[in-house]
Amino acid sequence: xxxxxxxxxxxxxxxxxxxxxxxxxxxxxxxxxxxxxxxxxxxxxxxxxxxxxxxxxxxxxxxxxxxxxxxxxxxxxxxxxxxxxxxxxxxxxxxxxxxxxxxxxxxxxxxx
Amino acid sequence: xxxxxxxxxxxxxxxxxxxxxxxxxxxxxxxxxxxxxxxxxxxxxxxxxxxxxxxxxxxxxxxxxxxxxxxxxxxxxxxxxxxxxxxxxxxxxxxxxxxxxxxxxxxxx
Numbered sequence: 001x002x003x004x005x006x007x008x009x010x011x012x013x014x015x016x017x018x019x020x021x022x023x024x025x026x027x028x029x030x031x032x033x034x035x036x037x038x039x040x041x042x043x044x045x046x047x048x049x050x051x052x053x054x055x056x057x058x059x060x061x062x063x064x065x066x067x068x069x070x071x072x073x074x075x076x077x078x079x080x081x082x083x084x085x086x087x088x089x090x091x092x093x094x095x096x097x098x099x100x101x102x103x104x105x106x107x108x109x110x111x112x
Numbered sequence: 113x114x115x116x117x118x119x120x121x122x123x124x125x126x127x128x129x130x131x132x133x134x135x136x137x138x139x140x141x142x143x144x145x146x147x148x149x150x151x152x153x154x155x156x157x158x159x160x161x162x163x164x165x166x167x168x169x170x171x172x173x174x175x176x177x178x179x180x181x182x183x184x185x186x187x188x189x190x191x192x193x194x195x196x197x198x199x200x201x202x203x204x205x206x207x208x209x210x211x212x213x214x215x216x217x218x219x220x221x
Contacts, residue, residue, distance in 0.1 A: 090156075097207060098143065098161070098163075100146075100158040100161070
């Protein structure tokens with residue numbers, strides 16, 4: 001099992017550009033999450049999904065969009081990138097609501 | 113508003129000693145609490161889960177306590193090793209997880 005994979009590992013964007021961060025899990029988990037982590041700060045929940053076709057906002061959803069068309073994939077879309085979106089983005093998955101969350105390796109995004 | 117506090121200063125201890133990390137919270141009634149380990153440049157890795165009706169959980173050299181009256185969890189690593197050096201995150205859960213900022217642990221030989 002590969003677990004949770006994320007692509008790309010690193011990306012530099014210009015202000016106003018858009019991009020999609022990819023996340024795939026092979027554990028057949030229903031729950032998937034997107035977090036951002038700024039230096040010295042805790043993980044902040046952006047969006048989450050409890051199953052294919054169902055998504056919900058977390059603590060910091062502004063400037064992001066998600067979709068969940070399959071159990072395995074949970075892409076995060078950034079439209080009109082802003083410097084405030086410079087961060088490390090982690091995708092995670094879990095089998096139930098209180099289950100262990102398995103994290104991907106992260107995507108380091110810089111917006112200049 | 114909900115607040116989770118973990119020691120912002122790094123905890124420095126000698127190999128073989130017990131490390132104790134603290135997680136305090138306010139304005140929150142979590143159903144469960146989890147502890148994760150995060151190494152530089154990597155995603156967090158799950159260590160332990162403890163539910164609101166449990167006082168203590170153990171796993172090998174790890175022990176976590178959960179006091180819902182004090183609104184505090186303590187995370188202990190006994191017989192600490194340099195390989196235990198990392199940042200440890202506590203996370204409070206109800207429907208989703210809310211993470212603390214983490215405490216860095218440095219174990220010196």
